[in-house]
Amino acid sequence: MTNEHLQRVARFQEKLKVLGVQGAMITQNVDLYYFTGSMQTGYCFIPAEGEPVFYVRRSVARAQEEAAVHTRPLGSFRAFGAELVQAYPQLAPQAGGPAPQLAAEFDVLPVQQLQRLQSVLPHVEWKDGSAAIRETRMIKSPSELICIREAARVIDAAFEDAMTVLQPGITELELMSRIEYAIRRQGHLGIMRMRGYNQEIITGMVGAGSAAATPTYFDGPAGGLGLSPAAPQSASRRPIAAGEPILIDIGCCIGGYVIDQTRTVVLGALPDHLKRAYDTAEHILRRTEVMLKPGTGCEQLYLQSLELAEEAGLSAHFMGYGDDQVKFLGHGIGLEIDELPVLARGFRYALEPGMVIAIEPKFTFPGEGVVGIENSYLITESGFEKLTTTREGLICLE
Amino acid sequence: MTNEHLQRVARFQEKLKVLGVQGAMITQNVDLYYFTGSMQTGYCFIPAEGEPVFYVRRSVARAQEEAAVHTRPLGSFRAFGAELVQAYPQLAPQAGGPAPQLAAEFDVLPVQQLQRLQSVLPHVEWKDGSAAIRETRMIKSPSELICIREAARVIDAAFEDAMTVLQPGITELELMSRIEYAIRRQGHLGIMRMRGYNQEIITGMVGAGSAAATPTYFDGPAGGLGLSPAAPQSASRRPIAAGEPILIDIGCCIGGYVIDQTRTVVLGALPDHLKRAYDTAEHILRRTEVMLKPGTGCEQLYLQSLELAEEAGLSAHFMGYGDDQVKFLGHGIGLEIDELPVLARGFRYALEPGMVIAIEPKFTFPGEGVVGIENSYLITESGFEKLTTTREGLICLE
Known part of the structure; x- marks a missing residue:
């Protein structure tokens, strides 16, 4: 052995x-x-x-x-x-x-x-x-981290490649296919494995405007319209338009290990209230980072995010809208995309070195879209290391 | 309703x-x-x-x-x-x-x-x-058949597209990625759903030479080397060479429904014994087709294929090699890739109109490769309709 x-x-x-x-x-x-x-x-x-x-x-x-x-x-x-x-x-x-x-x-x-x-x-x-x-x-070893870091590198390259073809009129499915093609050639398994019964995630989602905000069964803050009732989540055939938020929540599986990240992109500029919601998501992420160190309670991170969303007057939009809100801020990743710990009520785990967690504050506006950001983090002895390497901030393209 | x-x-x-x-x-x-x-x-x-x-x-x-x-x-x-x-x-x-x-x-x-x-x-x-x-x-309706026929059309187009880039040195993974990109843009879900516990199929496999013949856990006649022990089946990073059998066993999922087909391709010419094995696979398929009509026992089709493989002196190579042989000739397809009926011992179903079955006689030669053919068929009142539209025969490219 x-x-x-x-x-x-x-x-x-x-x-x-x-x-x-x-x-x-x-x-x-x-x-x-x-x-x-x-x-x-x-x-x-x-x-x-x-x-x-x-x-x-x-x-x-x-x-x-x-x-x-x-x-x-x-x-x-x-x-x-x-x-x-x-x-x-x-x-x-x-x-x-x-x-x-x-x-x-x-x-x-x-x-x-x-x-x-x-x-x-x-x-x-x-x-x-x-x-x-x-x-x-839940606690990852150095050899597991090597795979996760490689997955982070692969997904970043695919994201930047996608930015070069993103323009008004391209469909969510076309952009998603392009990302999948890029990561698959680099050794992506083809799916991210998921443990939950009936849950299915291929490569995450590209979702723009109202399509991204369409609720679905998927246990995440953004569902997506999907291709049909038989594939009722993720990318759809809807063309992407200027001025609407484009949520790119993607990952890949390299050597068995997944990474998970989200960026918000817009062709042109976002309406002010969506821009403000995006900034709130980044603010929540920054405030969460401050607490990312051994000993912090997972539940505490979720409760703080609820408070910050409320302070911003955005509670109804946080992590989904209305009845379709999900009740967590983040989740462990590793061989599966839905690992422990979960940043949610009732999860009494304290952060420990070796945990790898995707943290994904997002805001949903029915009919308008979803904005937010997601990074994956390693908890270290002294705090955290950000594993996601993709540039941050609202990404505005011409 | x-x-x-x-x-x-x-x-x-x-x-x-x-x-x-x-x-x-x-x-x-x-x-x-x-x-x-x-x-x-x-x-x-x-x-x-x-x-x-x-x-x-x-x-x-x-x-x-x-x-x-x-x-x-x-x-x-x-x-x-x-x-x-x-x-x-x-x-x-x-x-x-x-x-x-x-x-x-x-x-x-x-x-x-x-x-x-x-x-x-x-x-x-x-x-x-x-x-x-x-x-x-197990019994499909006209509306289900519409999706399966569309899937057959999409996979055929992707196969022909792949033929245009297949040349010595391209890796299995590159060819597989290209096929996946083509079908995904046409509305493929990203995976073919599979019911069996622990079974996973993304888009099937491109497997050439010894890599195709590598045994694996997957419950099918050809496994494939895969990308790593964490993805131990299907395409690998091995470059495809002239003169070796290239097994392209692929499908897609359109509107929830899958199609499943296999073709054998070679750059140049196959060694005689592999050519002969390929011909035996086609012969088994033709002899099976003769019996594809309501009333034929599913078990009977499997037993006939065993006899034909034995007559050809190829029993040890049929549907995998040695300990890694699988014990069936075909399987139902529909919303999942592993539906009823199974053409195998112990499956007492008689063929009925509305069944859709993938039939896949294949021969495995360790160190050399896998050859065979697979079509999907609809059982009709009077016999069968071939749903797979891709050209048949051993496909020899320059």
């Missing part, structure tokens, strides 16, 4: 002990990659104490090449329970004793998959280990 | 009656779109008899515009159980009687989501309704 994967497993095992379980069964592709270094399909069993084993269904050969942990071919699934008990005697049924308990990813694991596990380990009691996994992944 | 959505619901209700449940709770974005016409988040309750209601969490305004079924704001989730029982008295607890039974999408529904439903309807017994949903969606 590499030192890095050893540390990931060890940090997770501490949490498993707190949960009081004998181990965890990891099944989701992203979690498997995090703990094993391979995204092949199978089951990685991580005992609360001892060495994990990655039981691989397919491709065994490839997992053996890629994985940092010990791998074994899964073989017949029916025999998997017996094989596990042999390798990990602590999973054996205890006559008269309490049932062994195991954790699984209840936030992403489909019911059918849990039932399959129950069928081969019928005496085991299953518990939700989602939070333990997400909390382990 | 539109007539089309009425018919979808009615066909599903027949299956719910067979399952013996009082109704189904639909939650997945694609299933919601299929039954309601909207992909906003929420719960669509479909009783075994009577009218469905779409309880919408977000965006209510947008769902009301889009949905073909009756919508209501979800409101407080805690009150959802009581609201359902009020609207559907058959869901009330029966003193002394059997518990009401409801179906849910156990193949995609995360455990946490089922637990939430159980918390508001604690007296209900939940059953797996996945098969009933997938079987309902």
